[in-house]
Every structure is written in C-alpha cells, then in structure tokens.
Amino acid sequence: xxxNVNGVVTEEWTDQDYEVEMGNGWKELGLNFVQNxxxxxxxxxxxxxxxxxxxxxFIAPYDPYKVNLKLQFQEPSAQFLLxxxxxxxxxxxxxxxxxxxxxxxxxxPTLISMVIGAIIGMIAGYYRGKIDFILMSISDMVLSFPSLxxxxxxxxxxxxxxxxxxxxxxxxxxxxxxxxVRAQTMSLKNKEFVEASRAIGVRDIVIMFRHILPxxxxxxxxxxxxxxxxxxxxxxSLSFLGIGAxxxxxxxxxxxxxxxxxxxxxxxxxxxxGIAILIVVLAFNFFGDGLRDVLDPHLKH
Amino acid sequence: xxxxIQPLLEIKHxxxxxxxxxxxxxxxxxxxxxxxxxxxxxxxxxxxxGKSVTALSIMQLISEPGKIVGGEIxxxxxxxxxxxxxxxxxxxxxxxxxxxxxxMTSLNPVYPVGKQVAETLLIHNSHLSKEAAKKAVINMFxxxxxxxxxxxxxxxxxxxxxxxRQRIMIxxxxxxxxxxxxxxxxxxxxxxxxxxxxxxxxxxxxxEIDTSIMIITHNLGVVxxxxxxxxxxxxxxxxxxxxxxxxxxHPKHPYTKGLLKSMPRSDVDEQRRKLYSIKGMVPNMLRPPxxxxxxxxxxxxxxxxxxxxxxxxxxNEQHCVSCWKYNER
Amino acid sequence: MKRYILKKxxxxxxxxxGVALITFLLLNVVPGDPITLMMKEHINPDVVxxxxxxxxxxxxxxxxxxxxxxxxxxxxFGISYKLNRPVSELLLEAFPNTLALAVAAAxxxxxxxxxxxxxxxxxxxxxxxxxxxxxxxxxxxxxxxxTGLLFQYIFSLKLGFFPISGFDGPEYLIMxxxxxxxxxxxxxxxxxxxxxxxxxxxxxxxxxRSKGIKELKVVTNHALKNSLLPVVTVxxxxxxxLLSGAVITESIFGIPGIGRVAVDAIQNRDMPLLxxxxxxxxxxxxxxxxxxxxxxSYLDPRIKYNKKEA
Numbered sequence: 001x002x003x004n005v006n007g008v009v010t011e012e013w014t015d016q017d018y019e020v021e022m023g024n025g026w027k028e029l030g031l032n033f034v035q036n037x038x039x040x041x042x043x044x045x046x047x048x049x050x051x052x053x054x055x056x057x058f059i060a061p062y063d064p065y066k067v068n069l070k071l072q073f074q075e076p077s078a079q080f081l082l083x084x085x086x087x088x089x090x091x092x093x094x095x096x097x098x099x100x101x102x103x104x105x106x107x108x109p110t111l112i113s114m115v116i117g118a119i120i121g122m123i124a125g126y127y128r129g130k131i132d133f134i135l136m137s138i139s140d141m142v143l144s145f146p147s148l149x150x151x152x153x154x155x156x157x158x159x160x161x162x163x164x165x166x167x168x169x170x171x172x173x174x175x176x177x178x179x180x181v182r183a184q185t186m187s188l189k190n191k192e193f194v195e196a197s198r199a200i201g202v203r204d205i206v207i208m209f210r211h212i213l214p215x216x217x218x219x220x221x222x223x224x225x226x227x228x229x230x231x232x233x234x235x236x237s238l239s240f241l242g243i244g245a246x247x248x249x250x251x252x253x254x255x256x257x258x259x260x261x262x263x264x265x266x267x268x269x270x271x272x273x274g275i276a277i278l279i280v281v282l283a284f285n286f287f288g289d290g291l292r293d294v295l296d297p298h299l300k301h
Numbered sequence: 302x303x304x305x306i307q308p309l310l311e312i313k314h315x316x317x318x319x320x321x322x323x324x325x326x327x328x329x330x331x332x333x334x335x336x337x338x339x340x341x342x343x344x345x346x347x348x349x350x351g352k353s354v355t356a357l358s359i360m361q362l363i364s365e366p367g368k369i370v371g372g373e374i375x376x377x378x379x380x381x382x383x384x385x386x387x388x389x390x391x392x393x394x395x396x397x398x399x400x401x402x403x404x405m406t407s408l409n410p411v412y413p414v415g416k417q418v419a420e421t422l423l424i425h426n427s428h429l430s431k432e433a434a435k436k437a438v439i440n441m442f443x444x445x446x447x448x449x450x451x452x453x454x455x456x457x458x459x460x461x462x463x464x465x466r467q468r469i470m471i472x473x474x475x476x477x478x479x480x481x482x483x484x485x486x487x488x489x490x491x492x493x494x495x496x497x498x499x500x501x502x503x504x505x506x507x508x509e510i511d512t513s514i515m516i517i518t519h520n521l522g523v524v525x526x527x528x529x530x531x532x533x534x535x536x537x538x539x540x541x542x543x544x545x546x547x548x549x550x551h552p553k554h555p556y557t558k559g560l561l562k563s564m565p566r567s568d569v570d571e572q573r574r575k576l577y578s579i580k581g582m583v584p585n586m587l588r589p590p591x592x593x594x595x596x597x598x599x600x601x602x603x604x605x606x607x608x609x610x611x612x613x614x615x616x617n618e619q620h621c622v623s624c625w626k627y628n629e630r
Numbered sequence: 631m632k633r634y635i636l637k638k639x640x641x642x643x644x645x646x647x648g649v650a651l652i653t654f655l656l657l658n659v660v661p662g663d664p665i666t667l668m669m670k671e672h673i674n675p676d677v678v679x680x681x682x683x684x685x686x687x688x689x690x691x692x693x694x695x696x697x698x699x700x701x702x703x704x705x706x707f708g709i710s711y712k713l714n715r716p717v718s719e720l721l722l723e724a725f726p727n728t729l730a731l732a733v734a735a736a737x738x739x740x741x742x743x744x745x746x747x748x749x750x751x752x753x754x755x756x757x758x759x760x761x762x763x764x765x766x767x768x769x770x771x772x773x774x775x776x777t778g779l780l781f782q783y784i785f786s787l788k789l790g791f792f793p794i795s796g797f798d799g800p801e802y803l804i805m806x807x808x809x810x811x812x813x814x815x816x817x818x819x820x821x822x823x824x825x826x827x828x829x830x831x832x833x834x835x836x837x838x839r840s841k842g843i844k845e846l847k848v849v850t851n852h853a854l855k856n857s858l859l860p861v862v863t864v865x866x867x868x869x870x871x872l873l874s875g876a877v878i879t880e881s882i883f884g885i886p887g888i889g890r891v892a893v894d895a896i897q898n899r900d901m902p903l904l905x906x907x908x909x910x911x912x913x914x915x916x917x918x919x920x921x922x923x924x925x926x927s928y929l930d931p932r933i934k935y936n937k938k939e940a
Contacts, residue, residue, distance in 0.1 A: 141648040144915050148874035149892060149908050153656050156896045156904060233773055237878055240775045241893055256776055260882075263779055264787050271783075274776030281771040362839050394842035401840075406833040411855050411931055420851075421841040457931040473841065 039290020045283035053099040062090035064097040064250050073266040083268040085259060091269060094250040095276050101162070101251045102280060105235040106228040109169035114224055116170065117177025118216065122208045124178065125185025136182070139175040147172045147230075148237055155243045165244055169231050177223055184216045225288035229281040236277050252277050308375075309513050310336040310359070310481055315372035317351075317358045326586045328354035328367060330537035336481065336530075341507055341514040343528035343545070345521060345560065347583050351537040352517040356483045359515075360399055361389050377480065395425040398474035402486035404466035408458035414466075415439075415454030418473045425477050441472045444509070446502060464495035471502065478510050485517045500527050521564050525549060530619075533557050536584055536594035543620040553622040555599045593625065601626060638923050642916050649912045650702065654695050657905050707906035712898040717906035720891060725910070727797060728887035731810065731879065732872045734803050738811025739818055739868065744861070746815070747822025752849060754827065762819060769816030774875045778809045778882040795884035806883045810875045814868050821864050825857040832856075859930055866922030870915045 052059055061081075071088035074080050082091040120139070124132040142150070154168035188194055188211070197207050236253030238244030245251035247258070252273040259269030312334040319326040329351040336342045344352045357363050359374055361381065374381040376397065384392070398421075401407045409417060418441065419434040429437075435454065442450035445468045458466055467487060474482055484503065488496035504527050507514050516528060524531055524545060531548045533541040533556065541554040552558045559579040581598035584590050590597050596606040605625050614627040701708070707717035746762040753759050785805060786794035792805045829835065830853055838852040839845075877889030884890075888907050895904035 137644065137648065141645055141652060144645055144649055144870070144919075145652075145908070145912050146870045146874040146877075146915060148877055149911055152877070152892060152896055153653060153904065153908055156899070156901075157656050229771065236773050237775060240773075240878065241881065241896075243896055253773070253775070256773075256779065260779055263783055267783055270776075270779050274773060274780070277773050277776065278768075278771055281773075282767065285767060285771055360840055362836060390842050390844055392842070393840055399840040401833060401837060403833055407837045409834040409838070409852050409856070411859075411929075413931075420843070424842055459931070470837075473837075 036290055036293075038286040039293075042283040042286030042288075042290065045279065046287060049099050049103065049280055049283070052096055053103045056097050056100060060090075060093035060096040062093040064089060064093040065248050073262065073269070075266075076268050082272045083266065085255075085266070085269045086262055091255075091272055094255060095252065095273055098250040098252045098255060098273060098276065099280070101245060101249065102232050102235065102277070104162075105165060105169070106232045106280075106284070109166045109173060110224060110227045110231050112166065112170040113173030113227070114177050114220060117174035118181045118213065118220060120174065121178035121181025122185050122212055125182035126189060126204065126208060126212070128186075132182075135178070139178050142172065142175040145172070148234065151234060151238060152241070152243060155238060160243045160246055162245060162249075165235055165238060168238070169234055172234075173227060173231070176227075177220070180219055180223060181216050184219060185212050188212050188215055222288065222292045225284060225291050229284040229288075232277065232281055232284075307338050308335045309338045309377060310334075310515075311373075311375040312355070312359070313373040313375070315355065315358055315374065316370045317354050317363055318368060318370050320366040320368065321587075324587045327351075327537045327589065328363075328586075329358060332372075332534070332537070332539055334532055334539065334542075336513050336515055338480075338513055339507075339511060340529045341504070341516060341527050342530045342532065343524040344515065344517045344532045344534060345519065345524055346534035347519055349583055349586070350534045352534055353485055354537075355534075356399065356485050356515065356517055359483065360393055360397060362393075391425065394421050394474075394479070395477045396479050397481045397483065398477065398479040399483040399485065400467070400470045400474045400487050402489050404463050404470055404490060407470060408466060410458055413455050413457055414461070414469045415442075415456075418442075418469065418476055421473055422476045438472070438476065441476050442469075445469075445472045445475070445506070446498075447472070463491050464499070467491060467495075467499055468502070471499070471506070475506060475510055475512070479512055481513050481515065482507075483515045483517070486519070487516065488523060489518070489520070496523075497526075503527060521560055533560070536586065536589055538594060538623065540595065540624070541620075541622045543616075543622075547617075547620050551620075553616060553620070553627060554595075554624050555601050555626075556595050559598075593623075634927055635924050638920055642920055645916055646913055647699070649916070650699060650909050651695065653905055653908050653912070654698060655691075657901050658691060658694070702909070707909075708902035710895075710900055710903045712895075712900040712903070717902050720903060721888065721906055721910055724886055724888045724891045724907075727885055728873070728876055728880070728889060730803060731806055731876055731885060731887060732869070734807035735810035735814070735872055735875070735879075736865070736868060738807050739814040740865075742811065743815035743818030744822050744858070746819040748826060748849070748854070750819065750823045751826035751830070759823075763823070766816035766819040769812040769814075770820075772813070774809060774813055775878045775882055777812065778806070778879060781805050781809050782882070795882070797883075797885045802883070802885075806879045806885060809882075810872060810879045813875060814871055817868070817871075818861060818864060822857065822861055825860050826853055829853045829857040855929070859926060862922055862926050862929065866919045869918030873911050873914060 066089060068084075068088035071080075071084050072086055074084040074088070076083040080090050080092065082095065085091055085094070120135050124135040150172045151165075151168040154171055155164060158164040158167060185208075194207060194211050197211060202210075235244055235251070236256070239251045239253030240257040242257065245254050247254065255273040256270050256277075259266070259273075263270050312332060315329050315332040315334075316327070317329040319328055332351065332355050334342075334344070334355070344355065346352055354363070354367070357367075358369050359376075359381065361369070363369060369382060372382070376392070381389070381392070408414060415435065415438050418438045419431070422434045422437055423429060423431070426434075439450045439454055442453060447453050447465060447468050453461075453465075458469075461469070467490075471487075474484075482503075487503070488499050491499065500523060503514060503516075506512070514527075516523065518524060528545050531541075531543060531545050532539050533548075533554065535556050541548070541552070541557050543553075548557065549561065552561055556579070559577070562577040563579060579598055580600075584594060584597065592608045593599070593602070593606040593611050596602040599606065603625060609625075611623045611625045611628065613621050613623050615621050616627065698708075705718050707721070709715065710717055710720060713720065743766075746766065750759040750762045782794050782805070785791045793802050796802055826849075830849075835848060835852060838848045843851070873889070876887060877892060879885070880887040880889040881893050888911055892904055892907040892911075894900070895907060
C-alpha cells in the first residue's frame with residue numbers, strides 16, 4: 001500500500017549526515033588542530049625528556065650524587081640554576097638524572113602490565129566460560145583496591161627497590177587493560193575472518209596473536225600512552241612515602257620528599273622536581289589525548 | 302475565491318547552507334513554498350534532498366555549522382528570519398510545532414511522558430496551574446487516541462510502543478493548538494498498520510484543531526493519503542509543485558514521474574510488474590551537478606540540462622515545474 | 631529494583647572475600663619473623679614459641695586465612711605488632727578522619743568539576759572552555775603530594791590563611807580537601823563536559839528546543855540529568871582514587887587517618903595493622919561502587935522501571 005523511494009537510493013546522504021558533518025565542522029576542525037598542536041607539543045617534550053635521560057651525564061652540569069656540605073641550600077643562581085639541596089647537591093643535575101627513573105618507571109611497568117593484561121583479556125574473551133569468570137573476578141578484585149594501597153602492600157612484601165616498583169605497578173596495572181582487550185576480543189571472535197580461520201583449523205593461539213591482537217593494537221597504544229603518566233605519578237608517590245626508590249637515587253618523588261622538611265627555607269628543593277613531574281605527566285597526557293582522537297575516537301573516557 | 306485564501310506560511314528563496322570542514326553543503330537552495338490555512342502540504346523527496354533542512358529552518362533550529370544565509374520565511378505576516386530569539390521562543394511549540402521521525406529517541410528517557418507534554422503547555426501558558434495542565438494533557442492524550450490516558454501520564458517513554466510514543470509526540474505538538482504542525486517523516490519508523498492509524502489521526506486532528514500541517518516524507522503513499530498540496534524536492538531544490546490530484550494524474554518532472562513509477566500499486570498485478578527504480582544515486586551535495594541537478598539520472602536529459610539551471614514554468618494555476626522540457630525556448 | 635540491588639549486594643561479597651585473600655596472601659608470604667620484631671632485644675625462645683602458637687603462626691596458610699576471615703567477620707583484625715593494641719580499635723579511631731577528608735574532597739571536586747564541565751560544554755571552544763579544561767588537566771597531572779606542599783608553602787606560610795598541618799577542627803580540613811579534590815575535579819569536569827556534549831546531540835534535545843524551551847533550560851532540564859548519570863558512576867570510581875590520594879594527603883597534612891596508619895604500618899613492618907587498613911579501605915571502595923550502582927538505578931528510570939508495558 002505504501003510506496004517509498006528508498007529502493008531508488010543506493011548511497012544515502014541522509015539528514016543525519018549533516019549532523020555528522022556538523023560534528024566535524026569548522027570549529028571541530030579548529031579544535032582538532034589545537035588538540036593536535038597540544039599533542040605535537042607533548043610529543044616534542046617527550047622526545048626532549050628521552051634525550052635528557054639518555055644523555056644525562058653530558059647535560060648535567062654537576063655530579064648529582066656529590067655531597068658538598070659547604071654548598072648547602074644555595075639559592076637558584078647562575079652557578080646553580082635550580083639551587084642546591086641539603087647536601088649541597090645541584091638540584092638541576094639531580095632532576096636531569098631523575099628523568100631516567102621516571103621514564104623507566106613510566107615505560108617498563110606499563111609495558112609489562114599491558115602484555116599481561118592483553119594476554120589475560122584475550123584468553124578470557126576468547127574462551128569465555130569458567131576461565132573468563134575466574135580471570136574477570138580477579139580483575140574486579142584488583143580494580144577494587146585503591147591502586148596506591150595495593151602497590152604499598154606489594155612494596156611491603158618485596159621491600160623497597162626499583163625492580164620491586166616495576167612489579168608493584170605491573171600488579172595493579174593489568175586489570176584495566178584486560179577489560180578493554182576482553183571486550184574487543186569478544187566482538188572480534190564472531191567476525192567472519194576469525195570464524196573462517198577456525199573453520200580451516202588454525203590453532204587458537206595463532207588466531208589470537210595473528211587476528212585478534214593486531215585489531216586491539218590501536219586501543220592498546222592509546223591505553224599505553226595514557227597509563228604512562230599514572231605510572232610516573234604512582235612511582236613518585238611511593239618514593240615520596242619512602243617506600244619507592246631509595247636514597248641516594250635521584251627519583252623526583254624522593255627529591256620532593258627529602259626537600260619537604262626544608263620547604264620554608266629552601267622551597268626550590270621541593271618545588272622544582274615537582275614541576276619536572278608535572279611537565280612530563282602533562283606532556284604524556286596531551287600526547288595520549290591527541291593519539292586517542294586520531295586512533296580511537298570511541299575510547300572516550 | 303482563490304484570492305481570499307490567506308497563506309499561513311510563505312517561504313521565499315530560502316537558502317540554508319552547511320559550512321562543513323570539507324566545504325559548503327547547500328541544504329536548502331532557493332526553496333520557495335507556500336502553505337495555506339487549513340491545508341495539509343506534503344514535501345516529498347529522497348533522503349537528504351533538503352526537506353528536513355527546510356523544516357528546521359522554519360523552526361530556526363538549524364544547528365552548527367548550518368546557517369540560514371538568505372530568503373524570507375513569512376509566517377502569519379511576520380518574517381521569522383527577522384524575529385528575535387525571544388520571539389522565536391514564544392512561536393516554537395506554541396504557534397509552530399514539530400514532530401520527528403524517531404519516536405524512539407525523540408522523547409527524553411528520564412521524565413514521564415505526561416510531564417514532557419505538560420511542559421510545553423506550561424512554558425507557553427505561565428498562568429496555568431499544574432493540575433490544570435495535567436488535566437489538559439490527559440484530555441489531549443484521549444484525543445490522540447492513547448488508551449488509559451490517566452495512567453499513561455506517569456509512564457516513561459521506554460515503557461511504550463513506537464506507535465504510542467508517536468501519539469505522545471503528536472499530543473505534545475498539538476497541546477498548544479499551533480497554527481502550523483510540521484511532521485518530519487512521522488510514520489517512517491512505524492510499521493504499516495500503525496502508519497495508517499497515525500495518518501488518519503493527523504487528518505482528523507487537522508480538522509478538529511484547525512491547524513495546517515506540513516508533512517515531510519519520502520513516501521508518496523503518505524502524500525496520496527493525506528495531502529492537499531505537494532512539493533517535490535530534489536538536491537536542495539523544489540522541482541515540482543502541484544495539488545495532489547494533478548500531481549498523481551499529470552506528473553511533469555522526470556523525477557516525479559520516476560518516483561510515481563517506483564511506487565508499488567495495488568491495481569497492477571505485483572507479480573507481472575517489476576518495481577521501477579530511478580537509476581543512479583543522490584548527488585554528493587558538496588559538488589552538486591551543474592545545470593539541472595537531476596540531469597545525470599534523467600532519461601530525458603537534453604544538452605541544455607547539463608549547462609543551465611532550469612527556471613520555474615507555470616503549467617497552470619496549481620502546477621509549477623522546474624524543467625527545460627516545459628520551457629518554450 | 632529491589633532484586634537489582636540485592637543482586638549487586640550478593641555479587642560484592644565474593645569480591646570482598648577475594649580482596650581479603652589477595653591482601654592476606656601478599657602480606658603473609660613476607661619473610662621475617664614478626665615476633666622477633668615485637669620483642670626486639672628481650673627475645674626469649676620460650677616466649678616466641680608461646681606467642682607463635684597464640685598467633686597461629688605455625689598453622690598452614692589456608693587455615694590461617696579462614697581463621698583470619700572468621701575473626702575479621704567479628705570485627706577482630708588482630709593486634710598491632712608495634713602499638714600492641716587491637717587493629718580494629720586503631721582503625722576505628724582513624725576511620726572518621728579519613729571519611730571526613732574524603733567526603734570534603736569529594737564535595738570540593740563536585741563543586742568545582744560539575745559546573746566547570748557544564749560551562750565548558752555550553753561555551754564550547756570559548757576562552758572559558760579552554761581555561762577550565764586546562765585547569766582540569768593540570769589537576770589530573772599534578773602529583774598530589776607536591777600540590778599539598780605547594781599549598782602549604784603559599785597559603786599557610788606566605789599568606790597564613792590556613793593552619794599548616796594537624797587535625798584540630800574544620801579549618802584544618804579545608805586545604806587538604808581542596809588539594810585532594812582538585813585532582814578528581816579534573817576527571818569529573820572532563821567527563822561532565824564530554825557527556826553533556828554527547829547528550830546535546832540527542833533527538834530529544836531537538837524535541838525540547840522545538841517546544842520553545844529556552845536554551846539554558848534545555849540544558850538544565852533536559853540534558854543535565856541524562857549527562858550526569860554516567861558521572862555518578864565516576865563518583866564511585868572516585869572513591870578509589872580519593873582513598874589513594876588520602877594516603878598521601880594525610881601524611882602531608884598530618885591527619886591521623888587510615889592512610890597515615892597504613893604508611894606508618896609499612897614503616898614499622900606492622901603486618902596486622904597494614905592488613906586491616908588495606909582491607910577496610912578496599913571494602914570502602916566496594917561499598918562506594920555499590921552505592922553508585924544503587925544511586926544510578928534509582929536515577930535512571932530505564933532501570934528503575936524495567937518492566938515494559940504490554
């Protein structure tokens with residue numbers, strides 16, 4: 001009884017397209033540009049920090065560990081750009097060396113927890129059933145812990161050292177990744193190309209690594225970049241509480257902690273390493289936000 | 302006789318464009334359209350031909366990056382495009398109201414439907430008490446054929462079927478007894494039996510409340526059933542305008558003919574008649590074809606169609622068409 | 631609705647038990663003899679033996695866990711090695727302080743975060759938007775301990791607005807609450823903004839506009855409630871973040887809360903106290919999630935009345 005011309009249309013240019021178009025309009029484009037500009041700035045800062053960490057001995061004006069009590073609490077000056085601390089050590093040099101720990105902490109545990117999370121997520125999402133239930137229950141429990149407290153418990157058990165920070169941060173970091181990968185795996189599992197591989201007898205493990213993992217990569221990269229700053233902040237917090245890096249290591253968190261008793265006489269000892277943390281964390285956040293917009297617009301929050 | 306009929310809405314040379322990142326998309330391009338008092342006017346065309354853009358332009362609800370760049374919209378003697386924001390607030394929902402294609406998503410999921418309908422009434426009648434508004438809403442629910450209206454006042458949208466939700470939308474649109482109701486694909490999302498009911502309802506209400514209706518649809522069946530006048534739009538332009546009988550009996554524009562041919566009919570044996578379809582597809586509006594925008598799909602295209610835009614040709618008092626075939630030159 | 635809540639309640643029990651188990655396992659594989667620590671130089675083999683038996687230190691781990699769980703259920707988390715007082719007593723003393731700090735911080739984060747998010751969304755791409763979003767990103771990126779010290783330096787030492795540390799009345803709570811709240815305010819503002827922008831694209835917003843509702847009222851009456859629903863979920867996640875942050879804030883501002891207890895417990899290698907404080911905090915997180923779930927289901931009619939009419 002009713003006719004419609006939809007049969008006529010092969011490619012619809014619907015009114016909704018105008019709405020979509022709206023979303024990508026002038027201003028959106030402008031924002032993308034700004035955001036990408038921020039992402040670019042973030043990227044440049046990250047590269048500079050990496051270079052600083054790699055070439056610390058050449059860049060640092062002084063030996064970061066050399067104690068010289070005669071030069072205690074020198075105010076920032078041309079000689080000591082950021083002043084000296086309670087042992088007369090050059091704060092700038094210590095910050096430069098500190099970038100090594102922060103970057104290492106940002107990258108290594110995040111990478112480890114990503115790998116663990118991806119494998120667990122794939123297994124849970126691929127096999128479902130009991131194993132999925134068990135793995136996801138554990139991930140639920142891990143997610144229930146306030147992350148810093150869980151890290152503190154791990155540090156208590158293992159003792160304070162750099163390696164143990166790696167372990168502690170990996171233990172708390174995998175759960176979120178496993179959730180994302182699991183969801184992705186479940187939706188990919190029923191796609192034709194996966195079913196086809198299964199039909200011709202490709203082994204599960206091959207399917208997982210060859211077909212499913214590559215499809216999670218963009219989300220994983222975004223997650224990776226956005227998890228780096230939280231790792232850096234966690235290490236700084238642990239070190240600040242005295243259960244992270246141990247003296248005389250020049251970890252930024254530890255430097256803030258050591259300086260805090262002299263905050264009122266020598267604020268530079270405390271404030272400058274904090275600014276270093278802030279800059280690096282902001283850079284990674286900018287970079288990650290930009291990357292997310294490009295790679296994975298759906299992973300919004 | 303003809304002279305005494307007052308046009309309620311007169312759109313003259315409306316131009317609405319979308320300034321997208323890829324370029325300017327002409328949503329409505331030089332659209333002129335008249336709706337007389339007490340009439341039901343259909344606007345027909347494929348998706349994206351500018352029907353909804355025209356409707357939203359009347360309401361001035363074109364959102365970024367769309368913009369009305371020219372023309373006049375005379376409603377009851379006033380130019381809406383020159384009206385202030387405040388004036389538009391008192392017109393929308395009160396004098397002109399609108400119902401939308403998707404009854405599923407057009408109601409706010411977190412409020413009871415009765416409250417949403419009453420809201421319209423209360424904004425435009427600030428002296429009204431809540432109880433009086435509720436009473437009026439329940440009356441309107443009964444009028445639009447919602448059974449068990451009193452209880453339905455408290456119900457949330459997700460608890461209702463699509464047909465009932467569209468009735469709610471109609472109740473909401475008509476609660477202030479507007480002079481003009483714009484129905485944007487009101488039945489597209491509904492199944493066929495419900496569609497017939499809703500169309501009948503609109504027709505009945507049009508007489509009862511004495512409102513004019515502009516129905517936007519891609520479905521000529523809907524037009525045949527309820528409309529007095531029809532505008533056929535293609536690629537942002539009005540290509541043919543006529544009263545409904547004339548259009549179905551003597552279509553002029555090749556596009557209108559195609560639409561009519563592609564409509565399944567009950568009087569011809571379905572088995573023997575293959576459904577006709579217009580070849581090609583709606584042009585990309587970022588780069589609309591030169592000349593007549595329909596020429597790439599037109600089986601009767603001539604050389605001039607590819608170069609120059611056709612002008613409006615008056616066939617008779619009720620019938621105009623934009624096509625070179627009817628131009629004596 | 632009731633069934634929904636009940637279901638959520640039942641699901642959270644195994645999570646709490648699992649959390650207790652993880653904590654227990656992590657802490658009880660630790661090398662080192664707690665009794666030696668307790669006794670220090672007055673060590674005496676006989677006493678060690680007796681106390682070991684009292685503390686069930688010689689029993690197998692699974693037995694000790696069940697024992698621990700049973701006692702914990704009755705509110706007994708053991709005796710602090712260092713302070714020689716019941717853990718539950720110590721936690722009970724600390725708990726109200728942490729609660730006060732966390733609630734104050736949460737309120738700060740909502741007061742800042744939600745309006746900032748809304749204004750940013752309404753005035754998208756404006757100076758205000760950029761300002762608020764920059765402010766939010768700063769909040770997310772600043773290490774809490776450093777912000778705390780900076781605040782102490784500026785507002786206590788230089789300007790003398792607030793007491794520098796300690797816990798002796800509501801004015802002692804203002805600075806820690808702002809420091810802690812700021813970091814979650816950033817998350818909340820960003821989320822509120824993106825949700826509101828999403829909601830404003832919905833069909834029912836167009837409907838609301840077509841009814842003649844003024845733009846501001848469209849936002850407040852039709853968009854806000856829908857866009858704040860997911861923010862409720864974040865408030866639950868916030869509990870976890872706030873309690874993590876509380877550990878640091880408490881130690882900077884000298885607030886005798888659970889976070890301080892946990893940090894001291896680590897420094898003193900006081901296992902029962904650490905165990906108790908971690909489990910209690912985690913239960914708080916689980917309860918927070920539960921409350922958010924219930925709140926969400928109460929606010930969202932799609933869950934509240936999930937029966938469809940015939």
